[in-house]
Amino acid sequence: MKSAGFVNASPTKQFFVSILTRDIELEDAVLDLLDNCLDGIWRSHADPAAAMESAIPYDGFRASIDIAADHFSIVDNCGGIPRDVAVSYAFRLGREAAPDEALPTIGMYGIGMKRAIFKMGQDALIETDYRGDGFTVRITPEWLGEANNWSLPIEDTATTLRNGTRITVRACYAVVDARDRSGRADVSASKAKAT
Numbered sequence: 001m002k003s004a005g006f007v008n009a010s011p012t013k014q015f016f017v018s019i020l021t022r023d024i025e026l027e028d029a030v031l032d033l034l035d036n037c038l039d040g041i042w043r044s045h046a047d048p049a050a051a052m053e054s055a056i057p058y059d060g061f062r063a064s065i066d067i068a069a070d071h072f073s074i075v076d077n078c079g080g081i082p083r084d085v086a087v088s089y090a091f092r093l094g095r096e097a098a099p100d101e102a103l104p105t106i107g108m109y110g111i112g113m114k115r116a117i118f119k120m121g122q123d124a125l126i127e128t129d130y131r132g133d134g135f136t137v138r139i140t141p142e143w144l145g146e147a148n149n150w151s152l153p154i155e156d157t158a159t160t161l162r163n164g165t166r167i168t169v170r171a172c173y174a175v176v177d178a179r180d181r182s183g184r185a186d187v188s189a190s191k192a193k194a195t
Helices: 013-022 026-044 048-053 081-091 111-119 139-146 172-180 189-194
Strands: 062-068 071-076 124-129 133-140 154-157 166-169 183-188
Touching: 013 111, 013 139, 013 172, 026 048, 026 062, 026 071, 026 166, 081 133, 081 154, 111 166, 139 189, 172 189
Parallel strands: none
Antiparallel strands: 062 071, 062 183, 071 166, 124 133, 124 166, 133 154
16 A cells, blocks of 8 residues: 555644643642652652651651642742753653652652643743752743644753742632632641641
8 A cells, every 4th residue: 555645643732731631620630749749758868768667758848838819839848850850751741661660659640740730720830959950941821832842941040949849830720719719738748648
């Protein structure tokens, strides 16, 4: 049979966003972000397996959530995102290979952070510091509208964070605004462990 060319079978970003967010509640999206904090804590320990056997493996770690009419943010001191992880897969919509089996992890599919962001809005700034290497990545409505651009710019940044990450979603959807106008909620890592 003679080939007559090819058809475009590539997915669109809007398709991914709608599929990723259609079956998750807002509360579960926030829990996905807290799961990432716990994964960061495990990776922060020199010996993650031994740390998990400790009676207080989360001691000294913290995640704080701020919900307001114009934004949602979560900031933690749970290790930060290593640059190579950010460049390779942290911002991809899914994970190609199985995670490193040597490291304990809650997240399995590589979609938690992106799914949470897209559930809340389309304008997000991710700031992180991993062992003194600070950088930011921004997700914008314009980027989401660019069908063929799947790359996000990474910018070197001097940050006040130390081994942590701040995710801020602006221009939140009405569902986020309506959920909680109570202000700040602090969730310590030790409390997060119990949920």
